[in-house]
Each structure stands twice: as C-alpha cells, then as structure tokens.
Amino acid sequence: MSEFTAGAVLHGASRRTFLNLTGVSATAFLLGLGTSPTPVHAAESLPADPFTLGVASGDPSPDGVVLWTRLAMRPLAPDGRGGMPKKDIKVRYEVAEDERFTRIVRRGSAVATPELGHSVHPEISGLQPWRDYYYRFRVGGFTSPVGRTRTAPAHDSGVGRLRFATASCQAWYHGYYTAYRHMAADDLDVLFFLGDYIYEYGIIAGDNLERQADLGDEHSVKVTTLEQFRLRYSLTKTDPDLQAAHAAAPWVVTWDDHEVENNYANAESQYGVPKREFLxxxxxxxxxxxxxxxxxxxxxxxxxxxxxxxxxxxGRLADVHVLDTRQYRDGYPAGRVIDDAPERRDPARSILGRGQERWLTGALRGSRARWNLLANQVVMAQIDRDLGSGRLYSNDQWDGFPACRDRVLSAVRQAKIRNFVVLTGDIHRSVAAEIKADFDDPDSRTVGVELVGSSISSDRDGSASDDLAPIWLQNPHVRLYNARRGYLRCEATRESLTADFRILPYVTRPGAGVETLARYTIPAGEMALPRRTPQEQPLA
Incomplete structure (x- = not known):
C-alpha cells in the first residue's frame, strides 16, 4: 500500500514553502479560529453587506461545532477577492438557544484575513449535547443570516434516532440546486457531503451552461489557481438553496476529484501535469x-x-467514518476501465493509502455503535461493466483496488459488525446494492449495503433510465438504478435504517418538486435489500 508524501516529489520542500505558494501564515489560521488575540489593526466595519455567501456549521461534537462564514461584498469580483479590502476584518459571533437570540450562550470574535479569503472558522465548545442552537455573525452594522446547528449526542448516550441526508456532485452550470431547498425543509440532524462541491471546468454559454446567467470571461477557463478556485466557490455559494441547506443543519464534508481536477489520483494528473506543478x-x-x-x-x-x-x-447509535479516497490512492495502472488484469489485483494497491487504511480498520474493530456508516466518495460494490462473457471494471472506483476492499470488509467481519452501510456519491445516479463477501458468488454472505445518492445537478436533468442501466442491473447484488437528480435521506434507529431515494423531475430550471422514488427499510442485523423493483417497494 502506498501513501504518497508530497515532500518526496518536492525534494523535501518544507511546510513553509507551500504556505508561501498560497500566501498563508500560521497566524492567519489562528486568527480565523478566534484563538489568537484580535490585533488592534483589525477593521470592524465595511461599506457594504459582507455576508453574501451565507453561513454554515459543521463537524458537531457533543459539546460544540465549528461555525463558518466568508466575507464577500462583491462575491463575483473577477480577482476572486470578493470585493474585500486587503486588510484584516474583525468578525463577531453569537450562539443562542433560541432563534430570536434572547438566550445567548456564547459570544466571541475571529479575524477574517486576506490570506484565507476573509473566511473565519470559530470552534464553539461548552454547549449541551444533542441540542439545537442558533448562530449569527456581525461586522459593523451588518448581521448575517441566522443558522441553525445541532450538537452530537454524548458518546455513551442511547440516542434513539438520527436523521441525515447525503449530497454530492453539484456542477453549478448544469442546473439549479433545488434539491437543497427540499433538504432544508427535512429537519435533519446532519448532512453528509460526499464530494464534488465545485467543478473545475470552464463555464461556457451555449455549451455547458444551463442556468440563466450572464457570466464574464473569467468563468470560462479551467480552474487552476488560488484566485480562480476562490471565484468558483463564490459562484457556487451564491445559490440561495445551497445557502439555505447550510444554514438549516450542520454539514460533515469530504471531497472527491473535481475540487482539484477530474480523476486525479494522489499526485497524478490524468492530463499529464508535472507532479510539482500539480501539487x-x-x-x-x-x-x-x-x-x-x-x-x-x-x-x-x-x-x-x-x-x-x-x-x-x-452516541451508541452510529459511528460515521469519513473517508478520503483521492489524496492517497494509487494511480491507474492501465487506464480508468480495464479487464480483470493481474495488476488490478495487486495486493499492494490501496484506494485509501497505508495510514488511512490502518485508521479505518482500527476504527471498525474498535466501534461499539449499533450502525457503522462510511461517508465514502466512489462506489464500493463490484460492478462488472461487460454485458458479455468477459469482465470489465472501473479503476476509478473501489473495483480498481479489490485487495484494499477485501481488507476493509475483512475488518468488518472480524469486528462482527452486523450493521454496515456505505454512503456514496460520484456517479450521478441513485443506486442501492448489497456488499457481498464474494461478489462473484451471489449466494455469499451479505456484509453490508451501499446506498448511492444521485447528484444535486451534475449531468443536467437525467432520466429514469439510461444506456448504463443494463450494465449496472446485470450485477445481481444491484437492486436499484435511477438516473434522475436527487439525494438520499435516511433515518437510523436501534431497530432499523430507513433510506429514501429522493428524486427531482428536472434541475435545468428552478422550482422542481421532489418525490420518493424508493424506500428501503433495513432491519438491524439483516444486511439485505429486497429483490423487488422500485415500483413494488412500499413507500409507507
């Protein structure tokens, strides 16, 4: 198993070398956390509303959360600076037990610096477990929208229910984020984002742009620089439905590939960018x-x-293991899609890297939770893509790393984990599949289930079926396939996990409704999915 070390490629380049590349100092990080004394030179007022990108919270613990906002008076300023001055800005925050802020429990401040795009990340502690809180930010006379967050339950508590959703793949130019408006109304405890928050491709009217928008030429190029990444995130975060979902519940986020470049693997660009430049x-x-x-x-x-x-x-209900299947993975030995070649089964190959794989197998063996959930990027289930008698697999997914997958599933079995659920994004489809001890034997033990939520907007409207449906459904452990846009909504209890596959009829124009395509109720200890079609699957 390889785990790439950036310094090896850069001949021992230090942390400071890279911080100089991006213009960030350690002090800037501390100021943004609110853990460093506010410098006397930090400005406390601005001439226009800086809260155009909304607010967010994330990674809840039993006694707190991290809060977020990024100041941008003109979010689409071409230089990526959000129309902000090149100076530090003091940002005050308040956390309350009620939405009207009559019972404030925490106050403080952080400093938004130009080095970190005028973002702040104050970490709040000392809160009560498993409780709703409300938060807001202030700069001068401007007050941000109010966000709602929820702390996690105490680690040893017997919490009875966890309501969550998963989301992924939100190409801004392919459609509207209407799914998030529906998620914001779902009264979630937490939202897991599984990758592709932005896409790096140039946005070109008449080509890939589906929204009604008049963008400058600065958006038409592939995103590769710090300034361009900042502008693309600003564009993405101006969406009101995305802002509403961030403000409605805490998020737990990870990335896939498009946050950097399509299909990158560790330090390797699929487009041949030299490693030093790519890093x-x-x-x-x-x-x-x-x-x-x-x-x-x-x-x-x-x-x-x-x-x-x-x-x-x-609590004792669920452990959620958040993965990173991009940063440490081995490269593609023979292209993205290959037959069942010996190199694919090389036991040294890992999609996780040595350190992360060791961490995950240890976390699984040490878990005492009722449910173990993987917040995962790419499909884990084996998917044979050859409609004939041969075998064809995608190296971009766990199929490119079967030895690593076997080691993880072996840890699940050795730990006697009976309730193992993989939550996945990436493929812009709704898929339900069983995780088998031996994918080549349909009658082998079912180790867990995989629930793949569709994209928020990527690939435009989609359809109920498409030309990939026969490929996926020929695999006997795949139970559901649908190519509409949407998301996954779940409720876990001690007795069962219920998964609703939520789909939208369109995203290329705003205002779509949402419906539940299929509902799967998985009893605890019974890792199997019914063989019924979605139309036969009861929704109540």
Missing part, C-alpha cells in the same frame, strides 16, 4: 476548500496535504 495546484485547491467550508482546525491544510478522514460518533 502546487492541489495546495491551492485544498486551501480554498478549507476557506469555503465549515472545517475544524484538524483539517487545516499543510500545503498539498490535509487529513480529511475522521470519525464522528452519534
């Missing part, structure tokens, strides 16, 4: 990801490296 791009991309999302200080980027994998506990 500098990755450093910029990782920094801007941090700038724009509610991440804790443990996800502070160190050049082109961030430890994104982590476990969140929801």
């Amino acid at each position: 500098a791009r990755r450093a910029a991309a990782y920094q801007v990801f941090y700038e724009n999302l509610p991440l804790r200080s443990v996800q502070t980027p160190s050049g082109p490296s961030v430890r994104m994998y982590r476990t969140l506990r929801y």
Whole structure:
C-alpha cells in the first residue's frame, strides 16, 4: 500500500514553502479560529453587506461545532477577492438557544484575513449535547443570516434516532440546486457531503451552461489557481438553496476529484501535469476548500496535504467514518476501465493509502455503535461493466483496488459488525446494492449495503433510465438504478435504517418538486435489500 508524501516529489520542500505558494501564515489560521488575540489593526466595519455567501456549521461534537462564514461584498469580483479590502476584518459571533437570540450562550470574535479569503472558522465548545442552537455573525452594522446547528449526542448516550441526508456532485452550470431547498425543509440532524462541491471546468454559454446567467470571461477557463478556485466557490455559494441547506443543519464534508481536477489520483494528473506543478495546484485547491467550508482546525491544510478522514460518533447509535479516497490512492495502472488484469489485483494497491487504511480498520474493530456508516466518495460494490462473457471494471472506483476492499470488509467481519452501510456519491445516479463477501458468488454472505445518492445537478436533468442501466442491473447484488437528480435521506434507529431515494423531475430550471422514488427499510442485523423493483417497494 502506498501513501504518497508530497515532500518526496518536492525534494523535501518544507511546510513553509507551500504556505508561501498560497500566501498563508500560521497566524492567519489562528486568527480565523478566534484563538489568537484580535490585533488592534483589525477593521470592524465595511461599506457594504459582507455576508453574501451565507453561513454554515459543521463537524458537531457533543459539546460544540465549528461555525463558518466568508466575507464577500462583491462575491463575483473577477480577482476572486470578493470585493474585500486587503486588510484584516474583525468578525463577531453569537450562539443562542433560541432563534430570536434572547438566550445567548456564547459570544466571541475571529479575524477574517486576506490570506484565507476573509473566511473565519470559530470552534464553539461548552454547549449541551444533542441540542439545537442558533448562530449569527456581525461586522459593523451588518448581521448575517441566522443558522441553525445541532450538537452530537454524548458518546455513551442511547440516542434513539438520527436523521441525515447525503449530497454530492453539484456542477453549478448544469442546473439549479433545488434539491437543497427540499433538504432544508427535512429537519435533519446532519448532512453528509460526499464530494464534488465545485467543478473545475470552464463555464461556457451555449455549451455547458444551463442556468440563466450572464457570466464574464473569467468563468470560462479551467480552474487552476488560488484566485480562480476562490471565484468558483463564490459562484457556487451564491445559490440561495445551497445557502439555505447550510444554514438549516450542520454539514460533515469530504471531497472527491473535481475540487482539484477530474480523476486525479494522489499526485497524478490524468492530463499529464508535472507532479510539482500539480501539487502546487492541489495546495491551492485544498486551501480554498478549507476557506469555503465549515472545517475544524484538524483539517487545516499543510500545503498539498490535509487529513480529511475522521470519525464522528452519534452516541451508541452510529459511528460515521469519513473517508478520503483521492489524496492517497494509487494511480491507474492501465487506464480508468480495464479487464480483470493481474495488476488490478495487486495486493499492494490501496484506494485509501497505508495510514488511512490502518485508521479505518482500527476504527471498525474498535466501534461499539449499533450502525457503522462510511461517508465514502466512489462506489464500493463490484460492478462488472461487460454485458458479455468477459469482465470489465472501473479503476476509478473501489473495483480498481479489490485487495484494499477485501481488507476493509475483512475488518468488518472480524469486528462482527452486523450493521454496515456505505454512503456514496460520484456517479450521478441513485443506486442501492448489497456488499457481498464474494461478489462473484451471489449466494455469499451479505456484509453490508451501499446506498448511492444521485447528484444535486451534475449531468443536467437525467432520466429514469439510461444506456448504463443494463450494465449496472446485470450485477445481481444491484437492486436499484435511477438516473434522475436527487439525494438520499435516511433515518437510523436501534431497530432499523430507513433510506429514501429522493428524486427531482428536472434541475435545468428552478422550482422542481421532489418525490420518493424508493424506500428501503433495513432491519438491524439483516444486511439485505429486497429483490423487488422500485415500483413494488412500499413507500409507507
């Protein structure tokens, strides 16, 4: 198993080298957390509303959350600076038990610096477990929208229910984020974002632009620089439905590939960008990801490296293991889609890297939760893509790393985990599948289930079926396939996990309704999906 070390390619380049590449100092990170004394030179007023990108919270613990906002008076300023001055800005925050802020429990301030795109990430502690709180920010006479968050339950508590959704793949130019408006109304405890928050492609009217929007030429180029990444996140975050979903519940986020470049693997660009250049791009991309999302200080980027994998506990009900299947994976040995070649089964290959794989198998073996959930990017189930007698697999998914998959599933079996659910994005389809001990034997033990939520907007409206449906449904462990846009909504209890596949009829214009395509209720201890078609699957 390989785990790439950035410094090896850069001949021992130091953290400071990479921080210089992106213009960030350690002090800027501390100021954004609110853990460093506010400097006397920090400005406390601005001439226009800086809260155009909304607010967010994330990574809840039993006693707190991280809060987020990024100041931008003109979010689409071409230079990516959001129309902000090149100076530090003091940002005050308040946390309350009620939406009217009559019972404020925390007050404080952080400093938004130009080095971090004028973002702040104050980490709030000392709150009560498993309780709703409300928060807002202030700069001068401007007050942000109000966000609602929820802390996690105490680690040893017997919480009875966890309501969550998963989302992924939100190409801004392919359609509207209407799914998020429906998610904001779902009264969720937490939302898991599984990757592709932005897309790096140029946006070109008459080609890939489906929204009614008049964009400048600065949006038409592939995103590769710090300034371009900042502008693309600003464009994405101006969407009101996305802002509403961020303000409605805490998010737990991870990335896939498009936050940097399509189908990248570790330090390898599929377009042949030299490693040194690509790592500098990755450093910029990782920094801007941090700038724009509610991440804790443990996800502070160190050049082109961030430890994104982590476990969140929801009492004794659920452990959620958040994965990063991009940063450490081995490269493609013979293209993205190959037959069952010996190199595919090389036991040294890993999609997780040595350190993350060791962490995950240890976390699974040490878990005492009723449910173990993987917040995962790419499909884990084996998918044979040859409609004939041969075998064809995608190297971009776990199929490219079967030895690594076997090791993870072996850890699940050895730990006697009976309720194992993989939550996945990436493919822009709704898919339900069983995770088999031996995918080549349909009668082998079912180790867990995989629930793949469709994209928020990527690939435009989609359809109920498409030309890939026969490929996926020929695999006997695949139970559901649908190519509409949408998301996954779940409720976990001690007795069962219920999964609703929510789909929208269109996204290329605003205002779509939402419906439940299929509902699967999985009893605890019975890792199997019914063989009924979606039309036969009861919705009540």
